[in-house]
Amino acid sequence: MRSDHRTLALTVVVGGFLLGFVDFVWIKSVPYPFAELGNSTATWAVAAFAFGYWVRSGRVRPALGAAVLLVVAVPSYYLAATLVQGDDLSVVWAPTSLVWMVFGVLAGVVFGTGGTWAREKGWRQVVGIALPAAVFFEEAARFARRANDPNYPSGSGWNVAIDVALGVLVVVLIGRTSRQRALALAVALPLAMTIFIGFAVAGGY
Known part of the structure; x- marks a missing residue:
């Protein structure tokens, strides 16, 4: 030990x-x-x-x-x-x-x-698998919001695509069944919104 x-x-x-x-x-x-x-x-x-x-x-x-x-x-x-x-x-x-x-x-x-x-069973497993996807989706949303902001480099669409792809990929790799993956992706969306709001409240750090 x-x-x-x-x-x-x-x-x-x-x-x-x-x-x-x-x-x-x-x-x-x-x-x-x-x-x-x-x-x-x-x-x-x-x-x-x-x-x-x-x-x-x-x-x-x-x-x-x-x-x-x-x-x-x-x-x-x-x-x-x-x-x-x-x-x-x-x-x-x-x-x-x-x-x-x-x-x-x-x-x-x-x-x-x-x-x-993510290694457990039931709802905890679904939430666990959803979390990394949620944080990538949330970041994709922030890049999308900056797309027309002249203070940020152009090409934010690429960052959105990369983050969304990584979010989906991590669910595919960690999920063990198609049902788990589908549930995790569905749960990831409200979790991403929660994280997005948290960043907004924290002042955009």
């Missing part, structure tokens, strides 16, 4: 560091529109989901571990920005970073738990 705890802790710390660091490098090195997958709240939420799915069961470990993973990823992201493009390291403890860490705790608990639910 002690070895399992050590493996879990190591996975959380290393995984969080890699998520933040690789995320920034991805944004800098991959061309648009795929670069937006690095600058994506959905990508981080799905990383927390994947962690919970890997843990498989339990309540505390997947939720706490996924939360820590996302919190570690935030300073790692800004450390990469310092090393790659010379940003000021003080941004690591700036108020914006702390806000993202708080969001990381919330997203980690929700999506880490969702990852374990």
